[in-house]
Amino acid sequence: MGLIGTTLRIVGQLLPILDTYSEATIGPEGGTLAIAGGHSLYFPPGALPDTLTVSAVRDPLKILVDFAPHGLVFPDSAQPQLTYSYEGGILLGLLSPLLGGLIDPSDLLVVYLNGRLVADILPTTVDEDAKVATANLSHFSTYALATD
Secondary structure: OOOOOOOOEEEEOOOOHHHOEEEEEEEOOEEEEEEOOOEEEEEOOOOOOOOEEEEEEEOOOEOEEEEEOOOOEOOHHHOOEEEEEOOOOEEOOOOOOOOOOOOOHHHEEEEEEEOOEEEEEEOOEEEOOOOEEEEEOOEOOEEEEEEO
């Protein structure tokens, strides 16, 4: 895709600075890591071979999360599902949220970031009624909700 290696507009969502860290102990049976702002990461059974403490550090201004332990890879048959809520989200970098800062759900993408650049665009499903975007993760790194 032509967006790889570029920067996209990250969807913003304000969050109290004290609510930026989440962790959960997840085993082979699966479980869910709740992330501040109405986001979550669901691990299906078999995603992890052993019980592990996983963590998420959420940016307080953007829907951008860094997952750890970095480099953790998941089997194709049991990839965790990341759900980002865009309710209350705004597009960053615009002069006024009232003048073009509204989010068009059909343009939302979950992206894997390498620094500030897009390293991969994940197949993303948007549920406009629930105001969420979901994507499966093949490994842990930094992921954001963005639009082109």
